[in-house]
Amino acid sequence: MNLHTLAKSLGVALPLVQMVVGLVALAAFVGLNAVLLVWMERKVAGHFQRRPGPYEVGPWGLLQTVADAVKLVAKQLFTPPGGDRTLFWTAPFTAFLPVFVMLLPLPWSHTLTAFPVNLGLLLILAFAGLNVLALCLAGWGSNNKWALIGAARAVAQSVAYEIPLLLAVLAVVFLTGTLDLGLIVACQGDMPWEWLGASQPLAFVIYVVCAVAETNRAPFDLPEAESELTAGFHTEYSGMGFGLFFLAEYANMIVVSAVATTLFLGGWKGPVLPGPWWFLLKVYALIFLIMWFRWTYPRTRFDQLLNLAWKWLIPLALVNLLATAVLVELA
Amino acid sequence: MTPLQLYQLAALALLALGLFGLVWRRSLVGMLISVELMLNGAGLSIVAAGQLTAADNALAQLATLLVMGLAAAEATLVLAIVLVVVKRFGHGESQDIFELRG
Amino acid sequence: MQCLDSVRKQAKSLWSLVVGLRVTGDNMLRPQITVHYPRRTVESLEGYRGHVQLVGKPGDPAEPRCICCMMCVNSCPSACITVQVKEEAPPPPDPAAAAAPAATAKADAGATDWSERAQVHGGRLIPKTRDGQVPPPEPPAGADKPAGKAPAKAAGKGEDKAGDKPAKKAAKKAPGVWSLDFTLCSLCGTCVAVCPVDSLEYSSNVYLAGRSREAFSGMDLLARLRARAGAAPTSGEVAE
Amino acid sequence: MNQTLAAQLLFALYALVILAGGLAAVLARNLVRAMVGLVMTLFGVAGLYLLLNTPFMAFMQILIYVGAVVVLIFFAIMLTRSPAGGEEAKPRAGRQALLAGLAGLAPAAVLGAALLANPLASATRPAEVELKLLGAHLLTSYVLAFELISVVLFIAMAGAVLLGFTRRKGQ
Numbered sequence: 001m002n003l004h005t006l007a008k009s010l011g012v013a014l015p016l017v018q019m020v021v022g023l024v025a026l027a028a029f030v031g032l033n034a035v036l037l038v039w040m041e042r043k044v045a046g047h048f049q050r051r052p053g054p055y056e057v058g059p060w061g062l063l064q065t066v067a068d069a070v071k072l073v074a075k076q077l078f079t080p081p082g083g084d085r086t087l088f089w090t091a092p093f094t095a096f097l098p099v100f101v102m103l104l105p106l107p108w109s110h111t112l113t114a115f116p117v118n119l120g121l122l123l124i125l126a127f128a129g130l131n132v133l134a135l136c137l138a139g140w141g142s143n144n145k146w147a148l149i150g151a152a153r154a155v156a157q158s159v160a161y162e163i164p165l166l167l168a169v170l171a172v173v174f175l176t177g178t179l180d181l182g183l184i185v186a187c188q189g190d191m192p193w194e195w196l197g198a199s200q201p202l203a204f205v206i207y208v209v210c211a212v213a214e215t216n217r218a219p220f221d222l223p224e225a226e227s228e229l230t231a232g233f234h235t236e237y238s239g240m241g242f243g244l245f246f247l248a249e250y251a252n253m254i255v256v257s258a259v260a261t262t263l264f265l266g267g268w269k270g271p272v273l274p275g276p277w278w279f280l281l282k283v284y285a286l287i288f289l290i291m292w293f294r295w296t297y298p299r300t301r302f303d304q305l306l307n308l309a310w311k312w313l314i315p316l317a318l319v320n321l322l323a324t325a326v327l328v329e330l331a
Numbered sequence: 332m333t334p335l336q337l338y339q340l341a342a343l344a345l346l347a348l349g350l351f352g353l354v355w356r357r358s359l360v361g362m363l364i365s366v367e368l369m370l371n372g373a374g375l376s377i378v379a380a381g382q383l384t385a386a387d388n389a390l391a392q393l394a395t396l397l398v399m400g401l402a403a404a405e406a407t408l409v410l411a412i413v414l415v416v417v418k419r420f421g422h423g424e425s426q427d428i429f430e431l432r433g
Numbered sequence: 434m435q436c437l438d439s440v441r442k443q444a445k446s447l448w449s450l451v452v453g454l455r456v457t458g459d460n461m462l463r464p465q466i467t468v469h470y471p472r473r474t475v476e477s478l479e480g481y482r483g484h485v486q487l488v489g490k491p492g493d494p495a496e497p498r499c500i501c502c503m504m505c506v507n508s509c510p511s512a513c514i515t516v517q518v519k520e521e522a523p524p525p526p527d528p529a530a531a532a533a534p535a536a537t538a539k540a541d542a543g544a545t546d547w548s549e550r551a552q553v554h555g556g557r558l559i560p561k562t563r564d565g566q567v568p569p570p571e572p573p574a575g576a577d578k579p580a581g582k583a584p585a586k587a588a589g590k591g592e593d594k595a596g597d598k599p600a601k602k603a604a605k606k607a608p609g610v611w612s613l614d615f616t617l618c619s620l621c622g623t624c625v626a627v628c629p630v631d632s633l634e635y636s637s638n639v640y641l642a643g644r645s646r647e648a649f650s651g652m653d654l655l656a657r658l659r660a661r662a663g664a665a666p667t668s669g670e671v672a673e
Numbered sequence: 674m675n676q677t678l679a680a681q682l683l684f685a686l687y688a689l690v691i692l693a694g695g696l697a698a699v700l701a702r703n704l705v706r707a708m709v710g711l712v713m714t715l716f717g718v719a720g721l722y723l724l725l726n727t728p729f730m731a732f733m734q735i736l737i738y739v740g741a742v743v744v745l746i747f748f749a750i751m752l753t754r755s756p757a758g759g760e761e762a763k764p765r766a767g768r769q770a771l772l773a774g775l776a777g778l779a780p781a782a783v784l785g786a787a788l789l790a791n792p793l794a795s796a797t798r799p800a801e802v803e804l805k806l807l808g809a810h811l812l813t814s815y816v817l818a819f820e821l822i823s824v825v826l827f828i829a830m831a832g833a834v835l836l837g838f839t840r841r842k843g844q
Binding site for chain 1: 450453454456457458460461463464465466467469
Binding site: 332333334335336337338339340341343344345346347348349350351352353354355356358359360361363364365367368371374375378379382383384385388389390392393395396397399400401402403404405406407408409410411412413414415417 | 684687688691692695696698699700704707708710711714715718721722725726727729730733734737738741742745746748749750752753769770772773774776777778780781784785788789792793794795796799800802806807810811815818819822823825826828829830832833834835836837
């Protein structure tokens with residue numbers, strides 16, 4: 001059925017129908033993707049350590065994550081005594097729900113976008129900030145010192161890394177002159193040397209580093225450093241409370257990788273294959289890179305983490321931005 | 332009631348809540364939160380006026396952007412002041428901080 | 434110049450990140466080194482240090498090489514080895530000499546004099562070599578002194594020293610009881626190291642399991658040796 | 674569904690969110706809860722911005738306020754070490770409530786009366802301003818304000834660093 005006729009028969013505006021359909025599709029995608037990514041992470045981890053990873057449950061261990069999900073759902077939901085019950089249970093949803101909003105404006109192909117917004121990039125950046133809030137609430141509501149330290153770290157880290165991230169993204173916006181993700185892709189060509197990553201390599205590197213930090217992935221996973229803080233901000237969460245944080249982490253990985261793909265790697269553009277496949281391929285390649293980082297680099301110390309952001313990434317991003325501005329002005 | 336009046340009433344509610352909170356709150360951070368409420372009311376009022384009347388839309392949005400910038404600057408400074416006060420007094424509650432009295 | 438140096442240093446450290454990625458990437462592409470355990474097991478457990486077990490004589494695998502010198506008993510830091518000389522062994526000149534150290538060995542094992550033990554240690558560890566340890570009629574020269582000393586102290590009797598040498602010449606002492614308290618054993622390997630006749634080795638039994646504590650508090654190593662000698666050598670042996 | 678009706682319903686929803694959040698922000702005994710109330714209010718206002726057809730303002734609102742200001746407030750709450758309990762939790766005198774209510778309501782009453790007495794003609798369908806136009810304005814006619822705000826931000830940051838800086842021992 002055509003969306004136009006559906007909208008007409010329901011008597012509502014087309015964008016609304018589009019958005020609802022998009023949201024449902026994205027919800028399905030996020031769920032499926034989390035299962036797939038957790039499996040992929042384990043497999044990747046296994047292969048980096050020269051062991052097979054999960055292989056018992058289902059073909060190639062594919063059902064391992066499903067089994068884990070069932071286990072998580074079946075677990076008792078426990079609220080730590082002395083904690084702030086309301087905030088404690090608000091936090092996982094605050095972490096999880098914005099992800100849908102962030103997935104809405106992503107262009108999967110030439111025509112396939114859940115909700116095309118002309119300020120799509122800004123929308124994603126704005127809602128990305130909510131993740132910190134969720135970590136703060138989780139840490140605070142848990143009434144647990146490790147959780148609170150994790151939350152404090154998350155705040156300091158995300159404040160520090162949001163700046164170079166925005167500056168790196170800004171350089172791309174300077175080049176393309178738009179915040180519409182679809183138009184940004186349209187500015188790039190099919191071949192790798194026509195992508196913005198080729199003309200903005202420094203911005204790309206800075207973006208990737210900041211994205212790893214913003215999604216709290218190793219080697220920047222200090223808010224949940226298990227060797228120091230038990231599990232950081234989600235120490236006290238059981239069952240699906242933890243599950244939602246988990247889902248949010250993997251969905252966030254998708255979002256940052258998809259944004260990087262859109263901004264720097266030519267989005268859905270590529271030879272031979274149709275658009276969505278290229279997009280997915282690039283996104284998963286980036287996610288694989290992030291996992292590769294995780295199994296290569298040891299966790300940084302906190303002062304090193306902040307020094308990296310304030311002393312290296314921000315100045316570099318500023319210089320890059322300035323150079324881009326000059327180039328745009330000259331061209 | 333026109334839409335403009337509705338928006339302005341919402342903004343007014345924010346202003347009233349902010350003023351109330353500024354008097355009611357005893358800790359510096361609570362006061363900061365109240366001030367943010369008031370600034371939000373101001374922003375909303377300006378944007379509503381710009382969008383719903385014949386006034387320049389762009390000007391209104393720019394003014395609100397500047398208000399947001401000011402709010403960020405103000406929050407930074409208040410954070411620093413709270414830090415200093417806590418260092419000196421051991422807590423951030425306005426009731427016991429007498430030293431500024433003339 | 435200093436500025437340039439620091440830039441070079443940073444570039445070098447950045448390059449090390451790439452090297453790290455390459456190392457892990459290489460490892461990812463290499464074949465896996467783990468074994469799908471329940472379906473396959475590793476071929477060789479040579480490096481595995483299981484509980485201590487006795488080594489049979491070359492001719493008679495059911496009989497241990499052990500000469501009851503008590504060095505393992507005395508050097509064990511956890512005092513978890515109990516060795517008693519077999520009663521029916523060809524009698525030494527003075528039957529009491531053989532019986533006495535055997536009787537007291539167990540009681541004494543828990544309360545060994547520390548200074549004495551240090552001597553035994555020091556005297557034994559140096560000359561010990563892995564090869565050329567076929568039990569000769571006479572123990573190696575280095576083993577002579579402590580071998581004589583340790584039982585002497587353990588027995589607390591002077592005549593043992595006299596009875597020791599003829600016992601070795603005339604009839605080798607064989608253990609009647611050789612039990613190991615595995616609940617105390619720390620697997621330090623000192624007993625394996627000090628044994629002058631290489632009668633002790635690590636077992637490669639990775640499936641050691643039992644239902645009660647008692648199964649391990651007095652493991653009868655002689656019985657295990659006989660069981661191994663009787664049965665074909667298997668690795669799937671379970672504690673009694 | 675009629676678009677005006679939808680807009681009215683959304684307005685009512687956002688106004689409710691704003692009021693509930695604002696009340697929580699002002700009255701909550703626990704400062705972290707007050708902060709959550711503030712976040713609710715900020716989202717309500719962002720929703721109103723969307724209704725006013727200014728999505729840029731809505732996203733900036735979330736980006737700046739929720740992403741930066743609220744995080745700073747959380748920092749401040751953590752640093753004062755009195756988020757729960759402390760003076761905020763003590764009961765207040767009735768006189769204080771009266772005065773605070775007066776402080777809040779008096780200006781609201783005056784302004785509200787003035788507002789209701791003078792209904793201005795208002796457009797029903799606000800136009801969206803193109804982002805490029807905003808940028809052009811910022812760099813041409815309003816460049817002074819733009820530069821001033823950046824200077825203010827810079828000075829605020831420098832001042833904050835200066836205030837928060839503690840000399841290490843032996844330096």
